[in-house]
Amino acid sequence: MAARSILITGSSSGIGYAAAHDLKARGWRVFASCRKAEDCERLEAAGFASPQLDYADPTSIRSALAEVLEATGGTLDALYNNGAFALPGAVEDLPRGGLEELFQTNLFGPHDLTQLVLPIMRKQGHGRIVNCSSVLGLVAMPWRGAYVSSKFAMEGLTDVLRLEMRGTGIHVILIEPGPITSRIRQNAIPKFEKWIDWENSPRVEQYRSQLRKRLYQDRGPDKFELPASAVTKKLIHALEAENPHPRYFVTTPTYIGNILRRILPTRLLDRVTAGG
Known part of the structure; x- marks a missing residue:
C-alpha cells in the first residue's frame, strides 16, 4: 500500500x-515546502522532498504542486x-501595502493552493485540507x-x-496553536521595520515602552508556550x-480564548484582552 502523501x-x-519530521517518522510521504531555496536544500539534505513554494508567488505555488503530483x-x-x-504595529499605523503583503501570504496564497488541490482530491474521492490558524483567529489583541x-x-x-465540502470525502480542518516555540517574533522584525513608521506615530511612546521591547528583547518562553x-x-x-474535529485547540490560551469569546460580552472581553 502506497504511503499517504x-x-x-x-x-x-x-x-x-x-x-x-514527525509525519515522516509515522510513514507519511512528506513534501516539506519552503519559501527560500536554501531552506529547501537543507531539508533535501535531511532526506525530504522539498519543493520551493512562496505563497506570494502564484507561479511557485503551481510549480511546487506540479512537482508533488509528478x-x-x-x-x-x-x-x-x-x-x-x-x-x-497599531492599526492606525498599518499601511495598505503592508496589509496586502501579509494577506497575500497568510490568506490569498493558501486559498490559491487549496483551489488547485481540491480538484485532485475530488477526483480521488478523499482528502484532508488542514489550515493553521491561531488563538488570534478567535480573539483580538492590540x-x-x-x-x-x-x-x-x-x-x-x-x-x-x-460546509461546502460535506459529502465529498474531503475534510476541512482548523488547527488553533496559540503560543508555540517558533521564529515568528524574530521573523516579524524585518516586516515591522519595513512597514511601520513608529517614530512618527502618535503612539511613539507606546512603541518605545511596550511593543519594541516585546519585539526585540528575548524574554524566553511565554508562560503557556509549548513546543x-x-x-x-x-x-x-x-x-x-476517521471523523476529524472541525477545530483542534493546542495551548491553554487557545482553550481559554475560545471559551471567553463565547461567554463574555464584548466590552468585558475587551478588558481581558486589552493588555495584549
Whole structure:
C-alpha cells in the first residue's frame, strides 16, 4: 500500500518543520515546502522532498504542486497550509501595502493552493485540507491587527469551505496553536521595520515602552508556550482520524480564548484582552 502523501508549507522551522519530521517518522510521504531555496536544500539534505513554494508567488505555488503530483502520480492525500508571518504595529499605523503583503501570504496564497488541490482530491474521492490558524483567529489583541485580521478571515473561509465540502470525502480542518516555540517574533522584525513608521506615530511612546521591547528583547518562553511538537500531535489526529474535529485547540490560551469569546460580552472581553 502506497504511503499517504502530504504537502506542508512553511517547513523551514517551527510548526512546519516539526510536522514534517514527525509525519515522516509515522510513514507519511512528506513534501516539506519552503519559501527560500536554501531552506529547501537543507531539508533535501535531511532526506525530504522539498519543493520551493512562496505563497506570494502564484507561479511557485503551481510549480511546487506540479512537482508533488509528478512524484505521486497525480494524487495528494493531505495539504497543511501552515506558512504565515506577522506584522506588528497599531492599526492606525498599518499601511495598505503592508496589509496586502501579509494577506497575500497568510490568506490569498493558501486559498490559491487549496483551489488547485481540491480538484485532485475530488477526483480521488478523499482528502484532508488542514489550515493553521491561531488563538488570534478567535480573539483580538492590540498591536496585532494585521495578523488577527488575516486569521479571522482564514477562520471564516475555512468554515464555509468545510460546509461546502460535506459529502465529498474531503475534510476541512482548523488547527488553533496559540503560543508555540517558533521564529515568528524574530521573523516579524524585518516586516515591522519595513512597514511601520513608529517614530512618527502618535503612539511613539507606546512603541518605545511596550511593543519594541516585546519585539526585540528575548524574554524566553511565554508562560503557556509549548513546543511545535504539541501542534503535530493534534495534526496527526486531524489527518488520521476517521471523523476529524472541525477545530483542534493546542495551548491553554487557545482553550481559554475560545471559551471567553463565547461567554463574555464584548466590552468585558475587551478588558481581558486589552493588555495584549
